[in-house]
Amino acid sequence: MNLIKSRLIAALLVLAFSFGMEGCRNAADNKQNMSKKSADAEQSAMTKRDQSGADGVVPVFGNWKNYTVEDGLHSDKVFTVRIDGNRVWAGTHDGLSLFENGKWKTYTTEDGLPHNGIVSVDVSPVDGDVWVGTLSGLCRISSGKFTIYNQFNSGMPNDLVYCVYCDGFDVWVATGGGAGRLDTKTGQWQIFTEQNAPMHEPWTYGVSAGDGKAYIAAWGGGVIEYNLKTKQFRDYVDPDGEMEIDLLPNDGVVHDITTATAYNDGILWVSSYFGLSRYDGKNWTGYFDHDSGLASNFINFIRVEGRVVYVCSDNGLSSTDGTTWVTYKKFDNSEDGKAIVTKGEEKKEIAQSPAISHNFIIGVDADEDELWVATSKGVSCGKLMN
Amino acid sequence: MKPNFWLFLVVLFLQVSFLKAQDEETRYGKTPKEVFPYENFQKAYKYHFLEPTIFYGAGREIPEPKNLKTVRIGFLGPLEGSYIVDLGTHMLQGAQLAIEEANKKGGYKGVPFELMVHNDFGLWGAAANEVVKMDDEKVWAWIGTIDDINSHVAIRATLKLEIPNLNCGDPDPTFTETNIPWVMRVIADDRQAGYALATYIHNKMGLKRVAMMRANNRYGRVGVMEYSDAATRMGFPFIIEERFNDMETEFKPQLERIKKMKPDAILIWGNAKESALIVKQIRALGMTQPLFTSDRVVSPVFLKIAAKDAEGIITTCQYNPEAGDPRLKAFQANYKKKFGVEPNVYSAHAYDAINLIMAAMNKVGLNRALIRDVLSDMKTFQNYQGITGKIVFDATLNDVGDIWMARVNQGKFEFFPTLPMGERRRGGKTRHSGY
Numbered sequence: 016m017n018l019i020k021s022r023l024i025a026a027l028l029v030l031a032f033s034f035g036m037e038g039c040r041n042a043a044d045n046k047q048n049m050s051k052k053s054a055d056a057e058q059s060a061m062t063k064r065d066q067s068g069a070d071g072v073v074p075v076f077g078n079w080k081n082y083t084v085e086d087g088l089h090s091d092k093v094f095t096v097r098i099d100g101n102r103v104w105a106g107t108h109d110g111l112s113l114f115e116n117g118k119w120k121t122y123t124t125e126d127g128l129p130h131n132g133i134v135s136v137d138v139s140p141v142d143g144d145v146w147v148g149t150l151s152g153l154c155r156i157s158s159g160k161f162t163i164y165n166q167f168n169s170g171m172p173n174d175l176v177y178c179v180y181c182d183g184f185d186v187w188v189a190t191g192g193g194a195g196r197l198d199t200k201t202g203q204w205q206i207f208t209e210q211n212a213p214m215h216e217p218w219t220y221g222v223s224a225g226d227g228k229a230y231i232a233a234w235g236g237g238v239i240e241y242n243l244k245t246k247q248f249r250d251y252v253d254p255d256g257e258m259e260i261d262l263l264p265n266d267g268v269v270h271d272i273t274t275a276t277a278y279n280d281g282i283l284w285v286s287s288y289f290g291l292s293r294y295d296g297k298n299w300t301g302y303f304d305h306d307s308g309l310a311s312n313f314i315n316f317i318r319v320e321g322r323v324v325y326v327c328s329d330n331g332l333s334s335t336d337g338t339t340w341v342t343y344k345k346f347d348n349s350e351d352g353k354a355i356v357t358k359g360e361e362k363k364e365i366a367q368s369p370a371i372s373h374n375f376i377i378g379v380d381a382d383e384d385e386l387w388v389a390t391s392k393g394v395s396c397g398k399l400m401n
Numbered sequence: 402m403k404p405n406f407w408l409f410l411v412v413l414f415l416q417v418s419f420l421k422a423q424d425e426e427t428r429y430g431k432t433p434k435e436v437f438p439y440e441n442f443q444k445a446y447k448y449h450f451l452e453p454t455i456f457y458g459a460g461r462e463i464p465e466p467k468n469l470k471t472v473r474i475g476f477l478g479p480l481e482g483s484y485i486v487d488l489g490t491h492m493l494q495g496a497q498l499a500i501e502e503a504n505k506k507g508g509y510k511g512v513p514f515e516l517m518v519h520n521d522f523g524l525w526g527a528a529a530n531e532v533v534k535m536d537d538e539k540v541w542a543w544i545g546t547i548d549d550i551n552s553h554v555a556i557r558a559t560l561k562l563e564i565p566n567l568n569c570g571d572p573d574p575t576f577t578e579t580n581i582p583w584v585m586r587v588i589a590d591d592r593q594a595g596y597a598l599a600t601y602i603h604n605k606m607g608l609k610r611v612a613m614m615r616a617n618n619r620y621g622r623v624g625v626m627e628y629s630d631a632a633t634r635m636g637f638p639f640i641i642e643e644r645f646n647d648m649e650t651e652f653k654p655q656l657e658r659i660k661k662m663k664p665d666a667i668l669i670w671g672n673a674k675e676s677a678l679i680v681k682q683i684r685a686l687g688m689t690q691p692l693f694t695s696d697r698v699v700s701p702v703f704l705k706i707a708a709k710d711a712e713g714i715i716t717t718c719q720y721n722p723e724a725g726d727p728r729l730k731a732f733q734a735n736y737k738k739k740f741g742v743e744p745n746v747y748s749a750h751a752y753d754a755i756n757l758i759m760a761a762m763n764k765v766g767l768n769r770a771l772i773r774d775v776l777s778d779m780k781t782f783q784n785y786q787g788i789t790g791k792i793v794f795d796a797t798l799n800d801v802g803d804i805w806m807a808r809v810n811q812g813k814f815e816f817f818p819t820l821p822m823g824e825r826r827r828g829g830k831t832r833h834s835g836y
């Protein structure tokens with residue numbers, strides 16, 4: 016605990032000296048252009064997924080820089096953010112914005128996107144291609160070329176793409192009509208619905224993959240695990256079988272209505288509108304807002320970086336390794352807010368000025384030194400404080 | 402006896418009390434204590450749905466647009482290609498009548514309302530794609546749909562796009578149990594129907610051995626769940642469950658298996674046409690047991706096909722068309738005048754849903770978040786008196802107002818109130834256990 020205290024003090028000191036620092040990803044830092052596909056992108060993706068937070072310490076971010084339409088963002092309603100080397104993609108209700116060289120640039124249907132509502136973005140760790148999940152189709156941006164995938168021109172299960180996830184040469188999508196896996200080498204889709212997977216209905220909302228398995232968040236069906244090698248399924252549902260209760264803590268996924276999965280280093284995280292779950296391959300642990308540092312039980316999305324999961328709730332952003340929690344909240348009617356660090360019974364609050372731009376968090380991405388957040392009212396970027 | 406023993410007994414008593422305690426007022430869905438999940442064995446670690454989910458997102462600050470030519474409200478229903486087009490058509494007509502009447506009164510501040518009509522039937526997930534189109538059309542709210550396969554798909558999109566949805570036709574209990582703050586329902590669900598049927602079958606009639614014959618689709622699977630759970634917890638699980646497919650016409654194999662089990666009663670859960678054929682084939686097999694059905698049989702289609710075999714069948718209905726409310730009578734007269742047919746439960750609830758949305762708009766203006774807020778604040782429109790009766794929202798924004806029983810008598814449905822679940826038959830007498 017002394018270690019945490021000393022880190023908090025250090026974080027406060029850094030905060031005190033860091034106001035007025037330059038914004039995230041300024042022009043001097045950025046060298047990439049849109050067509051660049053390089054080893055940098057691959058290295059970046061690997062770094063993000065394998066190293067950040069690997070020591071189990073939950074980092075604290077601060078010195079927030081917030082972006083809205085006044086700063087060039089295309090829309091204030093932002094569904095997703097994805098770090099791509101030295102640039103950042105932001106999927107908004109009205110277009111795909113790219114932050115590069117300190118400026119926002121936007122792509123819309125006029126540039127070749129299938130729809131302006133951008134729900135999910137991922138970057139291939141293999142070739143750096145950008146995969147964009149929209150409200151009406153999937154789009155691959157490769158060397159400046161936009162290629163559209165939909166129900167009618169490909170084997171994609173449905174046009175409403177809630178989540179896109181790149182895993183090696185595979186591109187996974189969770190759609191309103193099932194999950195799909197595109198083998199980019201062959202161009203073939205593999206579809207997962209109630210016809211061939213252990214789900215009652217093909218309503219999928221999130222997908223992630225790792226260590227040879229994919230984890231599909233099936234709305235009402237818990238989590239569907241698919242082993243790519245054995246082609247076997249395993250489903251994880253709430254053992255009590257009831258919608259209105261969670262009978263026992265830590266007995267399984269907290270609810271069957273799941274919204275996202277995130278996997279790394281042998282740990283599977285599962286979000287729902289009823290709480291958060293963690294599975295280490297042997298035991299499940301459930302987290303609620305009343306028994307942990309979780310900001311709210313209503314969770315829109317999660318992303319894992321190293322051992323730390325970032326939890327996008329409807330009333331704040333939380334991050335945790337399962338033991339220590341850091342939750343970011345903005346005060347009502349103020350630009351300021353706080354980071355709340357919780358471990359067991361101990362709780363510390365760190366003043367943040369400014370805070371994240373809004374408490375309704377829809378998307379998140381992190382790397383070693385920055386945390387990007389998609390909110391109901393703009394994008395926020397925080398710098399690592401500890 | 403040692404004092405430690407007495408101390409042990411006191412501690413044991415307190416623990417048992419704690420384990421079994423859940424406040425009646427916090428029990429979700431008007432669920433009687435005797436059928437609440439695990440209630441007799443274990444206090445749950447977490448009870449959901451005790452308070453409405455608040456929408457914490459932005460959007461309330463967006464000003465009302467100027468120079469609108471119409472004020473758009475979305476409609477999603479089965480209008481083409483579905484087995485239940487007749488239900489969707491009635492729902493659409495109820496909505497159209499509400500819009501027409503409102504426009505005669507000046508619309509929204511002089512701007513006419515416009516219904517943006519969408520079919521929910523198509524490739525998997527089509528309903529979600531239709532909601533995306535509604536967002537592109539800039540609807541302020543939308544109503545629909547009926548089949549839970551489609552309504553569940555649609556509400557995920559409505560959550561993402563933040564468009565208020567008033568459902569007026571899908572009785573799937575899990576619909577509002579998704580906890581989505583943009584979704585409300587103004588029609589009673591199959592939880593209430595299940596409790597009403599379980600009470601009537603087991604408590605009032607004293608029947609114990611019930612056979613289930615249900616549609617092999619989500620309507621059948623999820624529809625029977627609450628009845629099944631309640632009946633099982635009352636000590637009367639199904640003795641057999643058989644299934645049938647949509648458009649199936651021959652049910653002899655399933656019914657013969659049911660006949661062998663000699664049930665006290667048969668509960669049929671499906672669409673009107675298949676249910677009517679099943680009723681006829683049950684009687685043709687010489688089975689005379691009391692028959693119970695799900696709400697979709699309250700239809701001229703059922704009465705026409707089942708004919709005299711429909712006599713005595715008991716079901717539930719989400720409103721009482723024979724209620725004497727003058728507004729309901731006017732609606733029924735106007736509906737028949739405009740469309741040439743009697744309205745049904747879907748047209749009546751669609752009429753209420755549209756009127757509720759328009760009342761919300763008139764209250765807070767054209768802003769999706771504010772419309773959502775006022776519809777779901779549990780105050781402004783709580784106990785809203787629609788033509789279908791009083792709309793009472795619970796914490797999931799589900800209508801837990803009255804549901805009705807219906808019995809076929811001389812070729813017509815007669816409607817009567819449900820019984821409280823605590824009323825049970827014991828040697829010809831009834832007792833009240835407090836519900």
